[in-house]
Amino acid sequence: MPEHALPRAFYARPTLDVLRDLIGTVLVHESRGARTAGRIIEAEAYIGEADPACHAAPGPTRRNAPLYGPPGHAYVYLNYGLHALVNAVTEPEGRPAAILIRALEPVEGLAAMRRRRLRVRGTADGLIDDALCRGPGNLTVALGITLARNRADLVGGRLRIVDDGGSRAGGWRLEWTPRIGIRVGTDARWRCVVAGHPGVSGPRGATGADSPRRPALR
DNA sequence: CGTTCGATGCACT
């Protein structure tokens, strides 16, 4: 299956367009020869200094510098002191924006993913495949992505995003919702998910396909 | 089913 890295021009576009087109592509990480990969099934846009939830909201700082840099690079930062979250920088250089990758459908290196998840938190086992890369903090653990990958070039580096031709293969339907896990900027529907996909994060059944049905309670 | 809460590190005021 031929795979090619998404070109720089792919990222140098309006962020919501990039977000839509990013769903279905594959995030690949090679670490110590071990290769893990997952198809992007959930992501969110953070766009410009006017977006209160974007890290660029306070203007340029040392931390958010990658957002102002060239598109097609990774912005990886630590949040809650625990989780490395990975973003893809978008828009032409100078326009701070990025896409937070929130969930993947595991594609390659499932054993390594499981090993890493178990090592990080000794919690056992009951981990089904769909949960390996569910959630932005979980997928970085599964793929072994750390802060060392901040500013990494996503166009053909060891951390990269590729199109393997499977992007629309599943006939997936995309659903746009407000972003989750934030306290401001919750009005914009800048979260894009594959509707009903079991690997998507957030409240289960929130994607409409199979809302949990509950008998009326007294 | 739902909500609460602790762990944890770093950038920023």
Add this chain to the structure above:
DNA sequence: GTGCATCGAACGT
């Protein structure tokens, strides 16, 4: 010193 773009265990209902 404060505040997170989180996670999952532990509890309440």
